[in-house]
Every structure is written in C-alpha cells, then in structure tokens.
Amino acid sequence: MSKRTKEILANMTLEQKIYHLQQITTATFLTTKESKFEIITGPDSAVKLDKGMVYDVGTSLNLVGAETMIDAESNYLKNSKYKIPLMIMQDVIHGHRTLYPINLAVAGSFDRELAKDLAQMAAKEAALDGMSVTFAPMVDLVRDPRWGRVMESSGEDPYLNGEMAKATVEGYQGDMGKYNIAACVKHFAAYGAAEAGRDYNTVDISERTLREYYLPAYKSAVDAGVKMVMTAFNIVDGVPCVGNKHLVKEILRDEWGFDGIVISDHGAYEEMIVHGACEDKKEAAFLAMDAGCDIEMMSSCYVEHLKELIDEGKVTVEQLDKAVLRILDLKEELGVLDNPYRSVNVEEAKKVQLSPEHRALARRGAAESAVLLKNDGVLPFSKKVDSVAVIGPLGATGAIHGSWHCGGKIEETVSVYDGLKSLLGDKVKYAQGCPIEYDAVDESFFDEACQLAKASECVVLCLGEDQEYSGEGNCRTSIDIPELQYKLLDRILEVNKNVAVALFTGRPLAISRLDKTAPAILNMWMPGTEGGNACASLLFGDAVPSGKITMTFPRALGQCPIYYNHYTTGRPKAQEDDEKFVRFTSCYLDMPNSPLYPFGYGLSYTSFEYSDFKLSSNTMNRGDTLVASVKVKNTGKYKAKEAVQLYIRDVKGSCVRPVKELKGFEKITLDVGEEKTVSFDITEEMLKYWNRDLKFVAEKGEFQVFIGKDSACKPFASFMLI
Numbered sequence: 151m152s153k154r155t156k157e158i159l160a161n162m163t164l165e166q167k168i169y170h171l172q173q174i175t176t177a178t179f180l181t182t183k184e185s186k187f188e189i190i191t192g193p194d195s196a197v198k199l200d201k202g203m204v205y206d207v208g209t210s211l212n213l214v215g216a217e218t219m220i221d222a223e224s225n226y227l228k229n230s231k232y233k234i235p236l237m238i239m240q241d242v243i244h245g246h247r248t249l250y251p252i253n254l255a256v257a258g259s260f261d262r263e264l265a266k267d268l269a270q271m272a273a274k275e276a277a278l279d280g281m282s283v284t285f286a287p288m289v290d291l292v293r294d295p296r297w298g299r300v301m302e303s304s305g306e307d308p309y310l311n312g313e314m315a316k317a318t319v320e321g322y323q324g325d326m327g328k329y330n331i332a333a334c335v336k337h338f339a340a341y342g343a344a345e346a347g348r349d350y351n352t353v354d355i356s357e358r359t360l361r362e363y364y365l366p367a368y369k370s371a372v373d374a375g376v377k378m379v380m381t382a383f384n385i386v387d388g389v390p391c392v393g394n395k396h397l398v399k400e401i402l403r404d405e406w407g408f409d410g411i412v413i414s415d416h417g418a419y420e421e422m423i424v425h426g427a428c429e430d431k432k433e434a435a436f437l438a439m440d441a442g443c444d445i446e447m448m449s450s451c452y453v454e455h456l457k458e459l460i461d462e463g464k465v466t467v468e469q470l471d472k473a474v475l476r477i478l479d480l481k482e483e484l485g486v487l488d489n490p491y492r493s494v495n496v497e498e499a500k501k502v503q504l505s506p507e508h509r510a511l512a513r514r515g516a517a518e519s520a521v522l523l524k525n526d527g528v529l530p531f532s533k534k535v536d537s538v539a540v541i542g543p544l545g546a547t548g549a550i551h552g553s554w555h556c557g558g559k560i561e562e563t564v565s566v567y568d569g570l571k572s573l574l575g576d577k578v579k580y581a582q583g584c585p586i587e588y589d590a591v592d593e594s595f596f597d598e599a600c601q602l603a604k605a606s607e608c609v610v611l612c613l614g615e616d617q618e619y620s621g622e623g624n625c626r627t628s629i630d631i632p633e634l635q636y637k638l639l640d641r642i643l644e645v646n647k648n649v650a651v652a653l654f655t656g657r658p659l660a661i662s663r664l665d666k667t668a669p670a671i672l673n674m675w676m677p678g679t680e681g682g683n684a685c686a687s688l689l690f691g692d693a694v695p696s697g698k699i700t701m702t703f704p705r706a707l708g709q710c711p712i713y714y715n716h717y718t719t720g721r722p723k724a725q726e727d728d729e730k731f732v733r734f735t736s737c738y739l740d741m742p743n744s745p746l747y748p749f750g751y752g753l754s755y756t757s758f759e760y761s762d763f764k765l766s767s768n769t770m771n772r773g774d775t776l777v778a779s780v781k782v783k784n785t786g787k788y789k790a791k792e793a794v795q796l797y798i799r800d801v802k803g804s805c806v807r808p809v810k811e812l813k814g815f816e817k818i819t820l821d822v823g824e825e826k827t828v829s830f831d832i833t834e835e836m837l838k839y840w841n842r843d844l845k846f847v848a849e850k851g852e853f854q855v856f857i858g859k860d861s862a863c864k865p866f867a868s869f870m871l872i
C-alpha cells in the first residue's frame with residue numbers, strides 16, 4: 151500500500167468506502183443509451199444503490215469497445231462526487247476480439263509459451279479497449295463432461311492446470327505495463343466438482359481431495375502473482391465459497407499469503423440466502439466480509455448493510471479499509487489513478503484487434519491445439535485433388551469460435567468452408583447436410599449432400615455440437631453427437647469413403663460410434679477466429695496435428711466421471727482383462743473400464759519412436775534430484791511436434807495414491823529422422839502429497855517412473871525414496 155492510496159482512503163467517507171466495494175455493469179454509465187443496471191451473466195437481482203452514490207462504485211464489469219469505455223468512464227467521472235476513476239473488468243476468456251481456441255484446447259497444446267503468448271495478445275486487445283482486469287484464468291479442475299464450463303478449464307490434471315495458470319497469468323499481467331491487464335483466477339474453489347455436471351450444483355469433496363486435486367492450480371496462479379481471486383458459486387463443506395472463511399481466510403489469505411483483491415461471482419452474496427446459508431442480506435454481508443471478500447459483484451449486501459454492521463461492532467472499519475485499499479492499490483499499480491483512460495485507444499484498437507499478426511497467432515493456437523483422434527490413413531488429404539466437399543452443419547459457419555466470445559464476432563470468424571476456399575480455391579463446394587440442433591430430425595438435406603460427396607474426391611464432414619451447448623449454464627445429459635449426424639455420416643460413406651470428420655465441441659464427447667465408423671477424426675474443439683484456416687491447413691498437411699486431450703474421452707457417459715489420475719481400489723480389474731467382465735472386480739458388466747481416448751492422447755501424421763529410457767539412480771536421498779530421460783525419434787514422413795509426458799506413481803502411502811500423476815512435460819519439434827533426448831528432473835518436492843495427517847510431505851518408499859506419449863504409458867523404472 152502506498153502513501154498516495156492511504157491518503158485517498160483517509161479522505162473518503164464511510165459511505166464512499168462502502169460503495170467502493172460495489173461492482174455493477176459498465177453499461178450503467180453509458181450516455182448513449184438509457185442508464186440501467188444491465189445484467190449480463192446472471193439472474194437479475196435488485197442492486198439497490200442510492201442514486202446519488204451510483205457514480206461512486208469502485209469497479210464495473212463487462213462492456214466491450216474503446217468508444218463505449220471512454221463514454222462510460224467520462225460520464226462516471228463527470229457525475230462522481232469524489233472522482234476516483236473506475237476500474238473496468240471483463241470476461242476475456244479465450245481472447246478479446248481475436249479469439250483463440252477454448253482453454254481446454256489450448257491446454258492440450260502442452261505449450262506453456264503458446265498459452266502465454268495467447269494471453270498476452272488478449273491482454274493487449276482488451277487494454278486497448280480500456281479494460282483493466284480480466285476474469286481469467288479459470289483453472290477449475292474438471293472431470294465431468296456434462297458440465298458446460300469444462301471448455302474454460304485446462305482439464306483434469308492438477309499439474310497441467312497449474313502450469314497453464316502460471317503461463318496465462320504471466321501473459322495477462324506481464325510487467326503491468328500499459329498493455330497488460332490484471333488477472334483474476336477463478337472460481338475459488340472446486341467449482342468444477344459440481345455434482346452430476348450441473349452448473350452451480352453442490353460440491354461435496356473431502357479436504358484431502360480438495361487439496362490434492364482442486365487447489366493446486368489456484369495456488370500456482372497465486373504464486374505467479376495473480377492480482378485477484380474470484381470465489382465460486384458452489385458450497386464447499388456446506389458453506390458457499392464467498393462466505394467460506396476456511397477457504398478464503400484460512401487457506402487463501404493466511405496459508406498462501408494472498409493479499410490481493412477477492413471478488414465474489416455474479417450475485418453470489420445474495421445467493422447465500424437461497425443456499426440457506428444465511429437469513430438475509432445483512433448476514434450475507436457479514437459472512438462475506440468475515441471470510442475476506444472485498445468486492446461484491448452484482449448484488450448490494452455491502453452497500454445496504456455494512457454501515458449497520460460496523461455500527462454494531464460486527465465488522466470493523468479496519469476490515470473495510472483493508473478491502474478498499476486493495477482496490478485503490480490495484481488502481482494505482484495499473485495506472486488507473488494517474489490516467490482513468492489508461493491504455494484505451496480507439497484508433498490503435500482498430501489497428502491491433504484482428505490484425506494479421508493476431509490472426510496468425512490465433513491460427514497457430516488453433517492448429518497446435520487440434521487433436522487427431524483417429525486416422526485410418528485418409529489424412530492428410532492431398533492438395534492435388536480436383537474436388538473437395540465440405541459437408542455438415544458446422545462447415546460454413548463462423549459459429550465455431552466458442553462460447554464466452556467476448557468481443558469476437560461470428561462474421562469475423564473463418565469458417566471451414568472459407569478456410570478451405572482460401573487454401574484450394576473454387577474446387578471446394580459446400581452442402582449443409584443436416585441442421586445443428588441436438589434434437590433435429592430433418593433428413594431433407596441428405597440427398598444434396600450425398601450428391602456433392604459422390605462428385606468429390608474427398609469429404610470434410612464438419613460435425614459436433616453447437617458452440618452454445620457449452621459455456622456457463624449450458625450442461626448436457628447426453629454427450630454424443632446427434633443421431634442425425636450419424637445418419638448423415640453413414641449416407642455419405644455409402645458414396646465416398648475418403649471422408650474425414652472435423653469435430654467441433656466444447657467438451658469431451660462420448661463418440662465410440664463415430665470412432666468405429668469415421669475413417670478419420672480431427673477434433674478442432676472450438677477453435678476461435680481462425681478456426682477454419684487452421685482446420686484447412688491441418689487436413690491438407692500444411693500443418694501437422696500435435697494437440698493432446700487434457701480431459702478423458704469416455705466410451706459412454708455411464709463411465710463418468712472418468713479420469714486418468716484415479717486411485718486404485720482393493721479390487722482393481724487387471725488391464726489385460728479390460729475387455730472382459732470380471733465379476734467381483736471394480737468394473738462394469740457392459741463396458742471396459744478404459745476410456746475411448748485417455749488423457750494426453752493425440753495422434754500425428756508422423757510416427758515417434760521412444761527408446762533408451764533411463765533413470766539416473768534407483769535411490770533418492772532427501773534433497774536429491776534424479777534425472778529421467780528418453781530418446782524420441784521422428785520415424786515418419788513429416789516434421790512434427792510431440793508433447794513428451796512424465797508420470798510418477800507413489801506405490802504406497804499412508805493414504806492411497808493415484809495410479810499415476812503427470813509431473814512434467816516438454817513439447818519438442820523433430821525433423822524427419824531427427825532424434826532428441828528429453829530429460830526431466832525428479833525432485834523430492836514433486837513427490838509430496840497430503841498425507842494421513844494432512845501434512846504435505848514425501849513419504850519414503852517406492853516410486854514408479856513413466857515417460858510416454860499419453861497417460862496410458864507403462865512404467866520403465868522405479869526408485870526408492872529413503
């Protein structure tokens with residue numbers, strides 16, 4: 151805290167301080183339309199603000215555009231009694247105007263630098279629109295593909311989530327120069343563990359599971375210097391996160407030493423009443439302040455009741471001052487206090503947003519995140535073909551950039567059809583094939599599509615789910631592609647076998663049937679603004695797939711939750727029996743235990759040979775570093791990238807340990823015939839976990855080491871920690 155912010159605080163009235171903790175929508179301050187409390191991402195709860203004080207709220211959220219920002223900020227300052235500039239926040243989730251693939255896809259690039267570069271691009275575009283903070287990264291660990299928000303997350307692994315959290319925080323915040331924005335990690339905590347994959351639903355996990363799987367990524371963001379933390383909607387151990395003292399005060403603030411801003415999620419203070427966790431808004435205000443939450447987003451418990459609570463001695467002025475100072479300090483650090491308009495620049499924004507450089511980076515992001523799930527040898531297609539059919543409801547639309555699209559627009563997004571036309575010209579033709587809706591039954595487009603397929607040398611069949619079937623509030627109980635799309639595929643295959651499916655999805659899908667029938671499947675996820683161009687270059691061999699999945703694809707929804715880093719049981723089924731039913735082991739009557747595609751899985755057009763696995767020693771003394779290494783050779787015909795993965799298994803612990811855990815990865819590029827040695831350090835720190843007494847320790851005993859191309863790899867050595 152600086153002298154300057156302390157002075158500002160000293161001159162603020164009690165009422166003004168309380169208003170500084172309030173967040174409402176930026177649209178409230180626009181002069182260009184009727185001023186109102188516009189609700190963007192949540193239900194409309196009455197935000198009761200004193201008319202005279204509205205222009206003294208401390209922060210606002212969600213409105214894209216440099217001109218609108220200038221209008222809102224200047225109107226705010228004109229009407230504000232005290233003239234402390236607003237700090238404007240925005241959901242910049244996977245890009246601002248130039249969208250890159252959804253975060254679940256980017257994580258699968260296994261490329262920290264790429265994730266950082268993409269976040270930096272988003273920060274610059276957002277800063278030019280006057281944004282100071284992004285509500286990102288979302289690092290909730292996810293295991294249930296029914297949940298629509300898996301698209302925002304980096305998947306099911308705590309280590310990878312942590313690495314991506316760090317990379318993106320560094321990308322957004324950089325050195326906090328004028329093109330950086332502050333990051334806000336969310337949703338603290340364990341929002342991804344919603345029961346039955348239904349948004350906002352109950353979370354009920356043990357303290358051990360919380361610490362072992364769910365907390366590490368938030369902690370990595372905090373360690374990387376994230377400026378803000380957003381609490382989650384859900385309960386943890388019976389208490390809504392925004393009023394959860396154990397989470398916010400004891401873990402986040404006291405244990406991790408986080409002294410930045412804690413903000414609630416949209417309307418979450420009042421939702422504590424609906425949860426049945428408090429009686430009224432006054433109690434909600436008390437619980438949130440007592441837990442350590444600073445900013446109230448889109449409900450008004452603080453402004454209505456904080457003064458009363460202070461008068462009654464339940465909340466102290468010191469608590470209030472601390473919260474206000476945190477906000478003022480960030481405003482100062484970002485330069486908002488010196489220049490309310492900070493980095494906003496209408497002309498520069500026009501030049502930079504969607505610039506060729508930004509499009510090129512988004513395209514690289516999409517190409518390196520796409521995952522080749524299956525290839526019978528049809529891919530890559532040859533560019534020498536005379537005719538290409540693009541078929542499918544997702545083939546000629548820009549609605550593939552993904553949910554949470556911020557300033558991104560469908561009409562600015564390259565469709566697969568457009569991408570293929572720019573690569574190959576007029577020999578590319580399109581037919582819709584069928585509608586996109588999951589309950590569509592209309593087969594009347596089939597004939598036209600089949601005629602086109604018959605007349606073409608190869609077919610790009612664009613299937614999957616609508617981009618708005620994932621994202622906040624968009625959960626599903628069926629995660630296969632619609633029946634109509636299968637029918638279309640079957641009909642197309644009757645007339646042309648040279649078919650590759652380009653799959654678009656915001657979540658892992660249960661596509662066993664597609665895997666059986668389609669000759670090739672390229673999972674593009676929701677690839678962002680340049681999706682169509684990236685898809686075209688991958689399908690026709692100008693780029694080689696190197697993405698891997700970071701959330702397990704089940705064979706069927708009935709296997710969910712399914713994730714690679716599970717515990718064993720007392721009756722595990724032997725892997726060699728996977729296809730059989732073995733009664734009285736932990737398994738299903740009607741399906742193997744193994745997934746359709748495991749975590750870390752993804753094919754390439756080339757082949758990689760892993761050899762010469764080495765571990766520097768079979769014993770580790772405390773404080774030692776062992777080295778595990780492998781030679782990886784490109785034995786195929788394409789220069790390509792490969793994400794080499796290190797896993798470790800703690801064979802026995804005072805508490806049971808996962809069957810394996812990702813502990814390192816490196817993305818390498820190999821020319822045809824080239825070989826590289828990849829080495830990983832193994833330290834004692836990497837072996838620690840929350841033991842029976844909930845102490846974070848490495849216990850002595852055997853550890854197995856695995857290196858491979860995905861999580862199905864086998865151990866090659868083990869060592870004893872002494």
Ligand code: NOJ
Nearest residue numbers: 191212241285415416622
């Ligand atoms: C609700 C979402 O849960 C959160 O992720 C988002 O940042 C806020 N609304 C603000 O839009």
